[in-house]
Amino acid sequence: MKKRSYTCGLDAAIDVMGGKWKGLILFWLGEGPLRFGELRRTVSGISERVLILQLRELEASGLVHREVHHQVPPKVEYSLTDFGRSLITALAPLGEWGEENMDRLEALP
Structure with missing residues (x-):
């Protein structure tokens, strides 16, 4: 597997x-x-299909935890890991910006 290389944090x-x-x-x-x-x-x-794929990728990156409860019928729950919660904290200001500017953004052609 090729090591990832980034140019900046973003x-x-x-x-x-x-x-x-x-x-x-x-x-x-x-x-x-x-x-x-x-x-x-x-x-x-x-x-x-897309939800399944996205959840698998989020789990592989360590952001989401998948817990299987062995019962009938099977029960699977998804939750954030500490790593995932740290990303949510970082995204909160971006969400606030979106809320403040939603009307303006929806009016764009």
Whole structure:
């Protein structure tokens, strides 16, 4: 496996966040652990396939923990790791900026 190389901290952060869905998944997991179905309903617009892929990548990067409860029917919960919570803390100011400027951004052509 090739070692990753970044030019700056923002480059590294964007690499781990990669796209629209991961940030939203992390945001909702910041509220507490969720089962797959709960996440699928909460993150509106995401397909089941994409959610599965994004969760796998977030788990592989150490941001999300997947816990399997061995019962019938099987229960799987996703939650943030300490590493994931540290990213949520870093993203909070960006979310606040988005809230403050949402009307302006929605009005763009």
